Amino acid sequence: MQISIGNDHAGTSYKHAIVQHLKDNGHDVNNHGTDKEDSVDYPDFIHPVAKDVENQSAQFGIIVCGSGNGANMTANKHQGIRSALCWNNEIVALARQHNNANILSIPARFVSLQQAIKFVDIFLDTPFDGGRHQRRVEKIACS
Structure with a gap:
């Protein structure tokens, strides 16, 4: 599976470990994140991930920043993106199952x-439930 990843300075060490974990599990990775811990502007590294998912050059994206909020807000500015800020296993599973x-x-x-690594595994392994949730997901996008 093709995965796109991006991070700011607060997520550098996590990004390195997640990329290795993804590669160890046979995934290909588009790395748009910084590799340093010097302060950077997170949108510069998050927009490319959202664009990869938006234009289908990656099936999924993973973004990492200190709070997750700024990265999440940035990604969700893109059409067709449904980025979920997740802090426990159940939220990760529900983000896939109910929100696609x-x-x-x-x-x-x-x-x-x-x-974080467990979140990645849950996210990639959990299918969208569809059904009644499909109608709701379709209502998320603005036209």
């Missing part, structure tokens, strides 16, 4: 690296 989320936003300062 296509980008996972991880708050690096509020979850452990072990939790």
Whole structure:
């Protein structure tokens, strides 16, 4: 599976570990994140992830910043993007099952690296339930 990832300075160490985990599990990764811990502007690294998912050059995106909020807000400015800020396993699963989320936003300062990697696995392994949720997801987009 093709996964796009982006991060700011607060998510650099998590991004490195997540990329390795994804590659170890046979995924291909578009890395748009910074590789340094020097302060950067997160939108510069999040917009490319959202564009990859938007234009289908990646099936899913993973974004990491300190709170996850700014990255999540940035990604959700793009048409067809349903980015979900997740902080526990159940929220991750529900974001996929009920909302058909296509980008996972991880708050690096509020979850452990072990939790973040588990979130990635849950996100990629959980299918969208469809059914009544499909109608709701269709109502998210503005025309």
